[in-house]
Amino acid sequence: MEILSPQNTRVKEWAGLQEKKHRDKSGKYIVEGIHLVQEALMAAAEVEILAFDVDKGMPAELKPLLQSVQGMEVIGVSAAVIGKVSSTNTPQPVFAVIRKERKGVETILAQQGSLVVVLDGVQDPGNVGTIIRSADAAGADGVILGHGCADLYNPKTIRSTMGSLFHLPVAEANLGQVLPQARERGTLLVSTSLAGTDSCYTHDFRGSQWLLIGSEGQGISPQTAALVDKSIIIPMPGRAESLNAAMAATVLLFEAMRQREFNK
Known part of the structure; x- marks a missing residue:
């Protein structure tokens, strides 16, 4: 035809x-x-x-x-x-x-001992796509997009994933509902914060952990922050003020991979 x-x-x-x-x-x-x-x-x-x-x-x-x-x-x-x-x-x-995929967040919740990236208000499609690509590269078990994130199916988001969208579960969900469900199943909810007590290099990433990444400007929302179990900091001895969401997520993912895969 x-x-x-x-x-x-x-x-x-x-x-x-x-x-x-x-x-x-x-x-x-x-x-x-x-x-x-x-x-x-x-x-x-x-x-x-x-x-x-x-x-x-x-x-x-x-x-x-x-x-x-x-x-x-x-x-x-x-x-x-x-x-x-x-x-x-x-x-x-x-x-x-x-x-569109219909499996949704249940597939991610069902995984035991999982490493998952959760995005809260990450609005830039390039960042969302890059985080999905980094999660795929580091062997994470899934990515969850909360409210206020760039649309998963936006053409720019899809291009930025470079095909990783098809390699691991990626779901859109209400974080107010899904984060408590994850905690009930024994998952540790971890976010980055300049006030974090542990650095990402002293934090133990083993076991079931969900890494929460917020927007470039505001970080995670107060509602999401209230559900977090632990805040950690990415040490930056240089003069840059901050990392963008995709860079921060990638640093955490690869440190988690190093601990989980190479320090057994």
Whole structure:
């Protein structure tokens, strides 16, 4: 099947997925580019539509994966269609429409002895995506996005994950509900604070721990702070005032990984 006109009704629907309200209503989102589409297919995400530039042909990297996906519609489209649907100035030759995950936060809560990153009001999509990527790299068990965070399915967030979105559970949740549930199951809730007594290098990261990361300006909200078990500090002997949310999360994640994987 081919769709060549940007005025086609389906093309308008796909283009609408660049906006959060349409993603929320339809329960779908878009990923663009060979690498992200490849990651989605390899992770068995619910890919509904795979659209490729009909003049350039199906990318060679994707051809071996096409047989493994059931019920996926493959559509050849024009460069004009891709241009209308894309969120970038230099559109990629392929995109996919994917159904949102339904597993949610229960998958993360069910894990024993887990290392999880919890974001509270991290508004920058690049930071949210980078934190998901760092969590994946450090072998964390999941990422939870609380209220006020950039939308997980924002195109910039997705691009910043570099495919890590498909490698570990990532869920959006009400922190006021989920953090007490985690504590009841024996999880230690840890945040960073300039008033922290322990440094991230003296704190023991072993066992079930959720690392709370707040916004660049305000940190975690007072409501979330009230649920925290322990605040730790990232030592900074240099002259920089602070680290951004993604950098701070990455420092904590890799120190946690070092202790949990290499100091057994």
